[in-house]
Amino acid sequence: MPDDPRADVTEPTPSCPVEITLAALxxxxxxxxxxxxxxxxxxxxxxxxxxxxxxxxxxxxxxxHLTEAGVLARHRQSGWPxxxxxxxxxxxxxxGPVLQALWDWxxxxxxSSPETR
Amino acid sequence: MPDDPRADVTEPTPSCPVEITLAALxxxxxxxxxxxxxxxxxxxxxxxxxxxxxxxxxxxxxxxHLTEAGVLARHRQSGWPxxxxxxxxxxxxxxGPVLQALWDWxxxxxxSSPETR
DNA sequence: CTGAATCCCTGCCGATACTG
DNA sequence: CAGTATCGGCAGGGATTCAG
Numbered sequence: 001m002p003d004d005p006r007a008d009v010t011e012p013t014p015s016c017p018v019e020i021t022l023a024a025l026x027x028x029x030x031x032x033x034x035x036x037x038x039x040x041x042x043x044x045x046x047x048x049x050x051x052x053x054x055x056x057x058x059x060x061x062x063x064x065h066l067t068e069a070g071v072l073a074r075h076r077q078s079g080w081p082x083x084x085x086x087x088x089x090x091x092x093x094x095x096g097p098v099l100q101a102l103w104d105w106x107x108x109x110x111x112s113s114p115e116t117r
Numbered sequence: 118m119p120d121d122p123r124a125d126v127t128e129p130t131p132s133c134p135v136e137i138t139l140a141a142l143x144x145x146x147x148x149x150x151x152x153x154x155x156x157x158x159x160x161x162x163x164x165x166x167x168x169x170x171x172x173x174x175x176x177x178x179x180x181x182h183l184t185e186a187g188v189l190a191r192h193r194q195s196g197w198p199x200x201x202x203x204x205x206x207x208x209x210x211x212x213g214p215v216l217q218a219l220w221d222w223x224x225x226x227x228x229s230s231p232e233t234r
Numbered sequence: 235c236t237g238a239a240t241c242c243c244t245g246c247c248g249a250t251a252c253t254g
Numbered sequence: 255c256a257g258t259a260t261c262g263g264c265a266g267g268g269a270t271t272c273a274g
Contacts, residue, residue, distance in 0.1 A: 017223030101218035106134030
């Protein structure tokens with residue numbers, strides 16, 4: 001990874017692959033939302049129930065952001081009441097291992113330094 | 118990972134392993150600073166030269182933050198001029214695979230969606 | 235040389251209210 | 255049902271200046 005042309009960078013640029021991923025995961029609640037989708041499709045209301053403390057606005061923001069990042073796909077079912085479901089894309093599913101890596105480091109960290117300060 | 122007691126969480130909490138890791142990586146420039154250390158020890162001035170657009174204050178903040186997160190260790194060489202070097206801890210070295218996972222996803226993403234918008 | 239203190243500015247997040 | 259509009263508070267990040 002240091003032996004990649006794209007690693008020749010001296011400032012944070014959106015073209016760095018690491019930045020791309022962090023941008024996709026960016027924002028409070030984002031990883032929890034993704035975790036929901038790793039267990040299957042979800043609608044707006046289902047997410048609201050799974051994450052009660054998450055406000056409508058932020059949930060809406062996150063879904064839009066993840067959709068734009070290529071992680072989620074939006075599906076409008078026509079008819080009434082309006083129903084929209086979201087699914088992980090193939091790219092979104094590839095985030096599983098990424099979250100796993102984040103989880104693993106944090107879990108190990110909890111062991112090696114239970115609490116500093 | 119969904120089959121872990123610590124995954125029963127309905128809001129972002131600092132005790133979630135994923136949050137711990139994201140907290141360690143948090144902040145602009147942080148991953149670039151870590152990348153420097155994956156290639157060896159560095160002093161304040163060396164980092165300043167490697168990342169010219171990074172201000173003193175933010176560099177200082179990042180070093181303090183990473184030290185507190187257990188990623189870096191600080192070593193004061195006594196004498197004059199004052200010289201301080203930083204090294205990755207064992208935990209810090211374990212971030213290599215994490216950054217690799219972030220890199221891989223982002224790199225793949227660049228291929229599958231070169232530019233949207 | 236290696237930072238810490240201060241100031242300002244921007245962007246995120248949350249709450250509330252409203253619409254197709 | 256599934257969002258958008260608006261507003262306010264607060265924390266992050268940059269520039270500059272000062273200190274051990």
